[in-house]
Amino acid sequence: MTSQMNIDALVERRERLLGPGNPLFYDEPVHLVRGEGVWLYGADGKQYLDCYNNVPCVGHCHPRVVEALCKQAATLNTHTRYLHENILDYAELLLAKFDDSLDRIAFACTGSEANDLAMRIARTNSGGEGFICTNSTYHGNTAAVAQLSSIFEPIGGYGKNVRMVPWPDSYRAPDGLSGETLADFYIKEVRAAIASFQADGIKLAGIVLCPIFANEGLPNVPAGYMSKAIELVRAAGGYYIADEVQSGFGRTGEWWGHAASGVVPDILTLGKPMGAGHPISGVVANGALLDHYRQQEMYFNTFGGNPVSCAVGQAVVEVIDSEGLVANAKDVGSYVLEKFTELKVKHEMIGDVRGSGLFFGIDLVKVRDSKEPAPEAAGYVVNKMRDSGILMSKIGEHDNVLKLRPPLCFSKENADLLVSTLDEHLAAA
């Protein structure tokens, strides 16, 4: 049993050992001790429906993934300077999920490492150093990648090699623009960023985008935006780095987030769900790009691509396939989106409902007409949902977008519980 006293003691101990400034979710932090499928269990026995965690994409503690982990960990764990078949079997299985142009992979341990490496692959191949990102995003925690993280200012401030463009917001669109006109409005900003680099004599290396703009709040990307933006970047000699750390592995109801726009990235990074919690990440690119980089810099990652990580990664892909989780994400995702759209009719405070597959954003507003963001209401709902045994969070430029991103094995029955509980707390918010 975790009493409030125990929670306080844990928080105190945590501050002493790890320091303050380590973020914890919820006004009353959750103390978890067990997970299974879409369910998490508190130390006090309380059961939570996990509507937040994308990392355990196949469900918490999936037996087949755990078995692959344990079997390989008990047999051999070394590094890539010896030959081992796991890394080859896994690479082959994974690369088959991509467009033929994406035919090589480099393994690392975290999404941050993958993005750090991807930026250098773009640099060596373009001969440039300028990167474009959006003005409300986060791509990871290394010093180089923090330069692209507009949500938090990096240590030492932003360097001259980064230009931020407004993310393609189609809900709070400028001047009420929509469709192609709106796409063109945002495209102008990309063109201006490229021109600004040119004016400063900085050659473009590329643009780094989450293809579903997850941190920005999951906008319905105006049609034509992606293809036009990437065309401009490529014309200026830069590469399209798709950060698929959040959008990959079936999350959107397709294997990869970039499928929606149809624009195939030049370089693509993977992380979070890749090992269902085991630290593994990767950079996928055309062989010519990756090989050219490797000719310039020795990249070796001690733990990256080790036999255990690859066994786990392979099991995750096999479970996604054998349990039909990509199709489930699409099917249950559509069902949830429909239910959320019904909630929107009922609750004035829901300004917009967005999402694809099993990744949703519910944009809460003070008044529907003005679209004024309601971050306090979002905070209220998130904490009330936690109290009712449903874990979720919030995101977005205005911190007012409810963020829902359950494991891919989420069912319609799970969805009904989520929707009815949300309905209740929205009514009281």
Next chain:
Amino acid sequence: MTSQMNIDALVERRERLLGPGNPLFYDEPVHLVRGEGVWLYGADGKQYLDCYNNVPCVGHCHPRVVEALCKQAATLNTHTRYLHENILDYAELLLAKFDDSLDRIAFACTGSEANDLAMRIARTNSGGEGFICTNSTYHGNTAAVAQLSSIFEPIGGYGKNVRMVPWPDSYRAPDGLSGETLADFYIKEVRAAIASFQADGIKLAGIVLCPIFANEGLPNVPAGYMSKAIELVRAAGGYYIADEVQSGFGRTGEWWGHAASGVVPDILTLGKPMGAGHPISGVVANGALLDHYRQQEMYFNTFGGNPVSCAVGQAVVEVIDSEGLVANAKDVGSYVLEKFTELKVKHEMIGDVRGSGLFFGIDLVKVRDSKEPAPEAAGYVVNKMRDSGILMSKIGEHDNVLKLRPPLCFSKENADLLVSTLDEHLAAA
């Protein structure tokens, strides 16, 4: 059975999926399928004595570590935004191994991530951005850390915020200097680096050193060098970041590599052996330093400090303690060093034998008087040892230093096999 044909097929497949430029050990790569204690087994059934791998510090596939991994992976794996006791139990156990001034820890996944973070902690606290490292080292693979890697030139070249100083070589010492005079010679270089920053108006952030100079070739550090160098750095407002990724966790016959000099680091990074192969790393520092950093930048690492990683990390520390592996490293290490010193009497080509605990460098030379490095002989011996079933490698500025770094459970019996086999191949080299 792995035939040469199978090895060739694996290498071809590897080049197709991962690209050329991924380093493999040995002229004839080793295809491993199983590990246990100090032993590794090839696909052809061949048995290898592992005299190289420091990552599986407690021995390959240690049952207690595997058990901790499997038990926690089957129970719960989340992240640090929920409360969990593993991270606290582990942090407490680990921090107790350090000087009282080192009382806080931040978890990450790789040594590279730890060094990347450590540099930013030094930057925020010093208000500076200048870093000193040695001229023959490697600290990791992120873009920021690659700036400190003098072995490989980073993409885009070295920035203005790095100064490299000669590593304290006491074997090929300039002008035949020794002792305190030699220390003063190298100290002059540190003083010059600091002055050079001052001349360029760059404030010092710190010095990043492996306390045993592992990549440089494990020199016998001249007495007084470390304390004087660090005193200068601190007087200039910088911090001493000890990269203990290779030297930590009992490797040197002490818990930490910095114990030998007696100089307690301000910031210390951990990696490689920390999870015995599981990707976990950490930055240890005084709470004031880490907390000040956290006030300036949000650092969150999705996989860092998760319940599984912490269970594994804790098991590693417990095994090191319960099996007396630090004392074993000291004891067997002395035994091996004595045997290597006997080999030096016998073989002209051994110019110098160095090491501490279970980490050794054997400096091969063409002629003992001239000390001219013999990298070809080192390559010959390493490959012959592999053929005889003993895995080791080479390091150093001149690529001529045999590098031996077996798991900490290495026995005197293992040592005898190593020494007699080495004796044989040195005779033929």
